[in-house]
Amino acid sequence: MATTSKLLVEGHSEESVIPQLCKRCGIAHSFDIESAGGLEKLKSAFKTLLKSTNTLRKLWVIIDADNNFKGAWESMKYILDASGRYQIDKKLSLPTEGLIINPLNPEDLTVGIWIMPNNTDVGMLEDFMMRLIPEEDKLLKEAENITGKLNSQRGDYENMFKESHLSKARLHTWLSWQDMPGETLSLAVQKKLFATDTELCCRFVKWLDQLNV
């Protein structure tokens, strides 16, 4: 079956979590998910996919802000602008509900962009997921304390997580303390460990749903 909608993501975490999120939030999952294998590869894939549509009609992209939201947004804008198929104003800012932009020629791709966690702050998918954990969750607070403490004593430990991956360490620590430790992120979504009725999650799902045919 020819693909008309595609979601392009950085890595396997997004690839496995998104379908579960869709199910949990009651939206369809009628699109292809492609994991690029890192940010640089995602940029190549994005750039190449924009050039020719074949059967594709819509292309949605999710990237992490990491520690530079502005840089991430500028790099996405650059790719769109360089393709010559979109009207990109230099001052265009990313809407908090995610970007959806139509091409100048209706036969080119409609593009959606979401920058984790929330189109505004620095961070990554894991930060997005942690905002879906209820405020009162004590285990999350513990996880934050411990990883914070370890992070500030980096020198004492070998082979520890990179500082830029602090959020990953926090989230997966919390996960490993849940009933049935060691389960994957996507399984955790399935088991309703995350509050999918939060404003952020609803906003994300609303953006994602527009990718469905």
Added chain:
Amino acid sequence: MDTLRIENYKNFKRFELDNLGRVNLFVGRNNTGKSSVLEALSILAAEGDVAWLKVILEQRGMYFDNRKPRTGWDYRINEDIFSSFFHNYDLSAPITIAGFRRTEGSAADGTSTSGVRIRRVELADLIFKSNTGEELIRRVIKEKENQPETEEVATTGGVTVETPSTRQTYGFDVMGLIPVEKKSSSISFEYVRTSEFSGDRNPGLFDKIALSELEDELIKALHIIDRDIQAINFLKDESRVLTLKGDPRVPYVVLRNKSGKIRLSSMGDGINRILTIILSALNVKDGILLIDEFENGLHYTVQEELWRIIYKLSERLNFQVFATTHSNDCLRSFLKATSGVSDTRLIRLEKYSEGIRGVVYSDADELEYIASSNIETR
């Protein structure tokens, strides 16, 4: 050439490809005109020669009527056949095929290096009185301006084919009489078609490179199939009934450690196809090599090696390659064999509402992504 422009040829109304490379592979769904692009390139290289246009038509099974005019025969029979070259069969819009090379430092069009224009015209046979009082009939093109006052005997439809340096004009009534042949032109080219009968040219192509250092290149290429091949030649096959048309010689090879010569065709799949492709490549120095459905008759394991050899030959003999495929394996072999160089292109043809568009992929990271993904080629 860096840029190809085609107007009003078959399914191309207005089509332009920019940023062409040394070796270009066309992909796209059926009916997007991949073979038509190769045809257009061959017409460009042949400088629009009508004899070559007839070769193209005959490959499609179309033949001009060459009977003498009589009741029921009308030049329009031939005109209809010829109209199959024109976009929407509309003879009122001239066909233009042009190739441009970018000149250093210029952003816009470089100098046009070659171009062909094919136009349907009205021809008139006029009577002239010569100096000796004889009555002569001359055929002229009826242009808008008035012809000198002479007696018009008959009119007929025809075509005129123009390049920057030549012009050929033929009435449809004589189209049938023009020989069907590929003449040598200033841009040498070979068109390797989909099916096997393009092997007809092989004996002649072999003659041109026999006993030269290019013969070594031929042997090296045949090693893709069998490393023991030491020599090749085209010889008469006594057991074969002499055909009226074409060269009756067939290829024989000699293998290391085996005495006697062996018919090449007995040596496995695809070897004749490899032979045809390489012989064609060795004969287009400074010109163009056209290969339709590269993968035909070839197992995917040999395709990568063949692409490597063709790329090397294209550098050595300075020719440009344009090929088509609808095999994913062929696409991957092409990308693997040519990874790391910067002068190859993958070109996807797509149908849009305004016509056919060609998307040119040239950057290494684009090609790498395409190689690793499952982009449809059919």
